[in-house]
Amino acid sequence: MGIGYDCFETARLLRMTQRIHRPGIRVYLRLKESKLTExxxxxxxxxxxxxxxxxxxxxxxxxxxxxxxxxxxxxxxxxxxxxxxxxxxxxxxxxxxxxxxxxxxxxxxxxxxxxxxxxxxxxxxxxxxxxxxxxxxxxxxxxxxxxxxxxxxxxxxxxxxxxxxxxxxxxxxxxxxxxxxxxxxxxxxxxxxxxxxxxxxxxxxxxxxxxxxxxxxxxxxxxxxxxxxxxxxxxxxxxxxxxxxxxxxxxDELRRGERLKLRAEPVAEAIALLKKLAGVGKIDAGDGGILMIEADPSRAAEINRVLVEAGIQVSELCVVKLSLESVFLSLTEEAEPLG
Amino acid sequence: MDSLMAELLLLRKRVGNWVLLGFWLFMAVLFSYLLPYYAYTSDLNFHGRGVGVVLLIALLPQNLVANITNSFPFFGGTMVLIMGALAMGSEYNWGTLTPVFTQRAGRLKVFFAKILALAIALVPFVLLVFLLAFLASVSISWREGQPIELPPLWDLLRALAAGWFLLAVWAAFGVFLAVLSRGTALAIGLGIIYGLVIEGIISSFGRQIDLLKQISTVLLRTNGYSLISSLGVTLPSEAGPGGFSGESVSGTQAALVLAGCLLVFIAVSAAVIRRRDVSGAS
Incomplete structure (x- = not known):
């Protein structure tokens, strides 16, 4: 059924609602009125x-x-x-x-x-x-x-x-x-x-x-x-x-929140600096001075420049390809078992 | 029509329904013919004292209607109650309402197809029991050297119709209980307890308590026995199997009350089926 919402269709649907008081029909009508695409x-x-x-x-x-x-x-x-x-x-x-x-x-x-x-x-x-x-x-x-x-x-x-x-x-x-x-x-x-x-x-x-x-x-x-x-x-x-x-x-869209993996020293200063940067989201600190940064991968060069200009040593900076499972786990946070 | 064919296929292919049919035929012939005839032929001091002759006459073909219809309100009803509860309750147990309700047919269409299929399936329950009863009575007549006289056709047709109607009410009761309990076990248990125990208790106490006496006039067994009684059937004594000692109402009242029960069972079940959420297997 198309979205054409002419008078005939309206009258027919109204007759339907008068006869059948079903939530499904009412729900359907409201959506028809909202003119969503086919x-x-x-x-x-x-x-x-x-x-x-x-x-x-x-x-x-x-x-x-x-x-x-x-x-x-x-x-x-x-x-x-x-x-x-x-x-x-x-x-x-x-x-x-x-x-x-x-x-x-x-x-x-x-x-x-x-x-x-x-x-x-x-x-x-x-x-x-x-x-x-x-x-x-x-x-x-x-x-x-x-x-x-x-x-x-x-x-x-x-x-x-x-x-x-x-x-x-x-x-x-x-x-x-x-x-x-x-x-x-x-x-x-x-x-x-x-x-x-x-x-x-x-x-x-x-x-x-x-x-x-x-x-x-x-x-x-x-x-x-x-x-x-x-x-x-x-x-x-x-x-x-x-x-x-x-x-x-x-x-691809879900992975757009892909992370940057950064190894920098000193870590605390790097984190403080990154937090001030616009467009940088969550920062997870891992072992060995590794930071996982939520940011657009295209900003890797900019992040590198800011850190280096601040005197922070950057020894590794790369884009981490997230699996769907990683995205899912990070979104649902508690990392509930999937079974 | 398509859904009806589907429901008939389900009933036909289910072994349990054939077992119920066989058991019902066996019980009906056993209690209506074999045991009474055994009693007649055994040393029970019947011969030559009039009682035995009365017993024999009841077993002859001309009394087919009176003799066999007694079993309908008692175990006949219970048998088809189980069939109705199985037909509907199993859908909940197996979770098959989900695939069925996601086909093209709507919920009510499926439900009424099931009811109609059950109504059709009851026809052999009635015809075969009359056929077997007829064969038993003819055999007894032949063995006892009695003339074979058939019951009036009109009486026979009325008895067939009444028998089918009684079974239909009980089957609908089974469906009703299955819908409310969303399964078979509780529905069958409650149905049997109601049919075999609760109604009997209410009828018994009805002799002392006026309120229960009034209540008993709207019960299934009371009206079932009253309906067949209006066909000229002598009700079984209180002591025998399926004995009935409760109130009797007129045939018209019994038919109306039973029709009302049938409608209520079907209407309430349909309303619940239509409204209630369908989850997986229970």
């Missing part, structure tokens, strides 16, 4: 979910996922990732805030028909075979059974398709979950920890699969703890902490 397939604004008075799972989360990109959603355990994904799918109702999926209300049949999702550990009927499980979902999605064999082949599960789900290994369950997500040939894929339980070879296969799926017009929203995985697959990444996005951008 190039974003997911848009949330100040999304909140409070489970109990003392539990705010998502606290003012705003994000935009562009059409055709692979968006990484990363955060420590309990940071609100899964609750956010569930709100995007209409499984959980937001307490407040706005949300729009593919131009539709979250959880609406119009949106769900174009979204494939794999949420956490895949849930299927244990007494049915993999193929029958896909048949059930295909029926609910009004998708032809003809789609089942291709998606089973795509996730390399054809040989075990007629075995009962309860006999599957965790890796096979995960692949069946991916097959189910692909059943509708969706425009948007939402994957929550898709490599859970996979062995290294399975993880590599899944990574390749996701990378291939992310090509072209299809958009992928990928939640994962595995930084290396996200680093290899994602176009953009949003870092979530305490229910809100604390940093969002491409890998």
């Amino acid at each position: 190039s974003h397939v997911i848009q949330t604004r100040e999304l909140r979910k409070r489970y109990r008075p003392d539990i705010m799972a998502v606290d003012g989360l705003s994000m935009r996922v562009k059409r055709g990109e692979v968006y990484g959603f990363v955060g420590p355990n309990g940071s609100g990732k899964t609750t956010t994904l569930r709100m995007l799918l209409g499984l959980v109702r937001p307490t407040s805030g706005d949300c729009e999926m593919l131009g539709e209300a979250p959880g609406s049949p119009e949106a769900l028909g174009r979204i494939g999702a794999l949420m956490e550990t895949p849930a299927f009927y244990p007494y049915l075979s993999g193929r029958d499980n896909l048949r059930v979902l295909a029926r609910h999605a009004s998708v032809s059974y003809d789609r089942i064999d291709p998606v089973l082949a795509e996730v390399d599960l054809t040989r075990r398709a007629d075995y009962r789900f309860k006999s599957y290994s965790l890796g096979m369950k995960q692949r069946l979950g991916m097959a189910a997500a692909l059943l509708k040939d969706p425009e948007l894929l939402i994957l929550d920890e898709p490599t859970n339980g996979l062995d290294p070879a399975g993880m590599a296969e899944m990574r390749d699969l996701i990378r291939n799926l992310g090509h072209g017009e299809r958009t992928v929203l990928l939640s994962s703890h595995l930084m290396g995985e996200l680093e290899q697959i994602c176009d953009r990444i949003g870092v979530v902490k305490d229910g809100r996005i604390i940093r969002e951008g491409t890998l």
Whole structure:
């Protein structure tokens, strides 16, 4: 649905709200009024979910996922990732805030028909075979059974398709979950920890699969703890902490806060001088007089000159390439375990 | 229609449902025909004293309706309560509401497809038990050298409809409990305790306490027995299995109360399904 907001559309939407008092619809309407662009397939604004008075799972989360990109959603355990994904799918109702999926209300049949999702550990009927499980979902999605064999082949599960789900290994369950997500040939894929339980070879296969799926017009929203995985697959990444996005951008943008590694003597004077410089952020002092400085790498020469002119001996100055994991850990500070 | 086909597939492929169907058929024939016939043929001093003849007549095909419908409000209801609780509660246990609700069909569409599928699945529960009962009664007639007379068709149709209706109410009760408890175990436990214990206690105390007597008139078993009683069925004695000693209401009142219960169970379940957040497996 485009952003064209003509009178006919307004009247239709108003009729909808008169008939259906659903938060999702109201949320959708507010976003329509804000005239966000169609190039974003997911848009949330100040999304909140409070489970109990003392539990705010998502606290003012705003994000935009562009059409055709692979968006990484990363955060420590309990940071609100899964609750956010569930709100995007209409499984959980937001307490407040706005949300729009593919131009539709979250959880609406119009949106769900174009979204494939794999949420956490895949849930299927244990007494049915993999193929029958896909048949059930295909029926609910009004998708032809003809789609089942291709998606089973795509996730390399054809040989075990007629075995009962309860006999599957965790890796096979995960692949069946991916097959189910692909059943509708969706425009948007939402994957929550898709490599859970996979062995290294399975993880590599899944990574390749996701990378291939992310090509072209299809958009992928990928939640994962595995930084290396996200680093290899994602176009953009949003870092979530305490229910809100604390940093969002491409890998290069996230690394733009890359650090300068400086070895200088005397250290205390170097730190005092650096703190006075504009554009220099956090300074961490390490062993052996090494300083890690948060600053634009292009300012290395300027920093060097200022220190040398002040009589400080600079024996090493280089740009440190941060891994996504380092960025993540520095952003979330407490360095919570990622498992 | 697509969601209905999906739900029918789920019910058809679940072995537990076939076990319930088999167990229900076995219990119905055992308690309605085999045990009474065994009692008739055993040395229980029935022969030649009138009581035995009455017992035998109840087992003949012309009394098919009266004999078999007694089992519906008792263990028939409990069997399908389990089926309803399993059909809905397992979705919570396995976390399958997440993939199902993220397909194109909306929550209510899926829920009503499940209800409709259960209603369809109850048809063999009714037809097969009548068929088996008929075969048992014909066998007894043949063995005892009695003429085979079929019950009036209209009576048979009314009994089939009433039987299906009673089972539908109990199955909806199972679904209702499963939705409220988000699982199978508590729903089945509570349902069985309610059906087999609580209703019996309330009916018993109803003879001494007027308030309980009034309350018993809106209970499932009371109205179930009242409904089949309106078909000309003699209710089982208090002492036997499924014995009933509570209040009776008119057939019309029973049908209305049961219909009201059915609507309440379905409406409340649907409202909860529609409103409540869906989390992972419980």
